[in-house]
Amino acid sequence: MAIGFRHHLQQQLHRLAVNAARPFVSWAEPWEGVDPVSFFMQGPSCGFRERFFWADRTGGTILVGLGSVYAIETEKADSRFDDVEAGRRRWEKEMEPYGAVDAPPLLFGGFSFDPYRPGTDIWRGFPAGKLVAPAALLAVRNGKTTLTVTMPTHQQGRDWERIGRLLERISGPMAAPKQLPRLVSDEEEEKERWLAAVHKAITSIRAGELDKVVLARARRLAFAKTVDAAAVLQRLREQQPFAYIFAFEQDGRCFIGASPEQLVQKEGKTCRSVCLAGSVRRGAAMEEDERLGAWLQADRKNNEEHQFVVQMIGRLFSSVCETVEMPPAPQLLKLPHIQHLCTPVVGRGCRERSVLRLVEMMHPTPALGGTPRDRALEVIRALEPLDRGWYAAPIGWVDGDGNGEWAVAIRSALLAGKEAMLFAGCGIVADSDPDSEYEETNVKMAPMLSALGVMNDG
Numbered sequence: 001m002a003i004g005f006r007h008h009l010q011q012q013l014h015r016l017a018v019n020a021a022r023p024f025v026s027w028a029e030p031w032e033g034v035d036p037v038s039f040f041m042q043g044p045s046c047g048f049r050e051r052f053f054w055a056d057r058t059g060g061t062i063l064v065g066l067g068s069v070y071a072i073e074t075e076k077a078d079s080r081f082d083d084v085e086a087g088r089r090r091w092e093k094e095m096e097p098y099g100a101v102d103a104p105p106l107l108f109g110g111f112s113f114d115p116y117r118p119g120t121d122i123w124r125g126f127p128a129g130k131l132v133a134p135a136a137l138l139a140v141r142n143g144k145t146t147l148t149v150t151m152p153t154h155q156q157g158r159d160w161e162r163i164g165r166l167l168e169r170i171s172g173p174m175a176a177p178k179q180l181p182r183l184v185s186d187e188e189e190e191k192e193r194w195l196a197a198v199h200k201a202i203t204s205i206r207a208g209e210l211d212k213v214v215l216a217r218a219r220r221l222a223f224a225k226t227v228d229a230a231a232v233l234q235r236l237r238e239q240q241p242f243a244y245i246f247a248f249e250q251d252g253r254c255f256i257g258a259s260p261e262q263l264v265q266k267e268g269k270t271c272r273s274v275c276l277a278g279s280v281r282r283g284a285a286m287e288e289d290e291r292l293g294a295w296l297q298a299d300r301k302n303n304e305e306h307q308f309v310v311q312m313i314g315r316l317f318s319s320v321c322e323t324v325e326m327p328p329a330p331q332l333l334k335l336p337h338i339q340h341l342c343t344p345v346v347g348r349g350c351r352e353r354s355v356l357r358l359v360e361m362m363h364p365t366p367a368l369g370g371t372p373r374d375r376a377l378e379v380i381r382a383l384e385p386l387d388r389g390w391y392a393a394p395i396g397w398v399d400g401d402g403n404g405e406w407a408v409a410i411r412s413a414l415l416a417g418k419e420a421m422l423f424a425g426c427g428i429v430a431d432s433d434p435d436s437e438y439e440e441t442n443v444k445m446a447p448m449l450s451a452l453g454v455m456n457d458g
């Protein structure tokens with residue numbers, strides 16, 4: 001079957017390439033029975049240096065990309081969203097899609113949290129803004145799986161060889177992801193220093209300098225062997241069923257996570273977002289869990305933290321949409337380790353053509369930066385010694401029409417060889433207590449610790 005399929009694909013692409021008027025062609029073909037994580041796993045052994053994984057909150061849309069046939073990268077802090085949007089528009093014009101119409105080619109992308117802050121070496125390969133069109137895209141939508149292969153029309157040799165290898169391997173017996181290695185060291189920023197930063201932030205807020213700021217911390221784990229991103233991905237999929245599962249890998253460095261937070265989705269003229277801020281842990285038994293949930297819904301400090309996000313996203317959607325709907329009070333979102341206050345927002349009659357414009361306007365929301373935004377960013381630069389890189393920043397995809405979905409890359413880790421750097425932050429407001437905020441960041445690191453096999457929470 002693989003040889004027949006491969007031959008068929010090659011013929012289609014060759015025929016299109018010969019007649020194409022544009023520099024890129026793609027061909028999409030139904031391809032059932034392929035597991036998305038197995039597809040992801042094949043990347044390096046087939047010679048692909050880039051891998052992407054995206055599963056939405058429902059698991060209804062899963063997108064896996066291998067290789068890069070077209071990439072837009074920018075380090076320009078002032079124009080990064082314009083640069084990336086210009087690259088997307090160029091892509092739209094240079095690309096001729098053929099085959100199954102419900103599986104158009106798309107671009108995976110990500111941004112850094114704060115492009116004005118000098119980056120450190122750990123985030124090498126993760127610039128201020130990046131979009132990539134993969135050579136091979138596996139898309140699962142509404143229960144149907146499609147493979148889309150994208151090629152430059154002038155030279156198809158190298159990528160074609162890799163795709164040939166991929167088709168061969170994926171139809172053979174599948175190897176399981178590697179075992180997770182043993183933890184050998186675990187370092188974090190000194191707790192006292194972090195608590196002092198939170199304390200300073202509270203003092204500034206009480207003095208009226210700003211309303212809210214999100215402060216984060218990191219934890220660096222070292223393992224006995226290289227951490228296999230596919231194994232972590234597999235575990236995240238099993239353990240975090242209601243999260244966006246994402247991975248963005250280049251040259252062996254993989255930014256991976258399970259984020260509950262949608263930044264923005266655009267589908268035609270409808271756009272959606274979810275305000276997520278205000279947190280408490282899950283209870284061990286149902287009674288305790290319900291008590292904690294009820295406490296969260298009534299708690300003044302958490303509601304204040306949440307309302308800054310609701311106000312900002314509500315205002316922003318109102319400025320670009322004809323109508324905006326949101327429930328009058330926050331709901332509870334219960335995840336395996338944590339529960340959050342959550343307000344979904346729907347905007348209709350959206351006037352923006354590209355989801356990237358919405359990403360630009362929304363980042364960072366007060367759930368990741370603070371209020372007012374610019375003042376909060378200054379406070380983060382002054383009080384947080386960390387290089388956030390792509391943590392707490394937009395990650396997602398966009399298609400040629402400007403539709404797409406983006407999450408906020410939290411509950412995440414950067415995997416680099418034998419090391420994993422984990423990140424978590426929390427919203428500081430006037431009534432915050434530094435010790436409780438510290439505890440909250442521990443709860444937020446639990447999903448990644450568990451996926452890495454470091455924390456056993458059965």
Ligand SMILES: C=C(O[C@H]1C=CC=C(C(=O)O)[C@@H]1O)C(=O)O
Nearest residue numbers: 277278279367410424425426427
């Ligand atoms: C910044 C993070 O979470 C944000 C999202 C939801 C709830 C939050 C909170 O309650 O503080 C944070 O604003 C993180 O997980 O690293």
Ligand SMILES: [Mg+2]
Nearest residue numbers: 278279426427
């Ligand atoms: Mg909080």
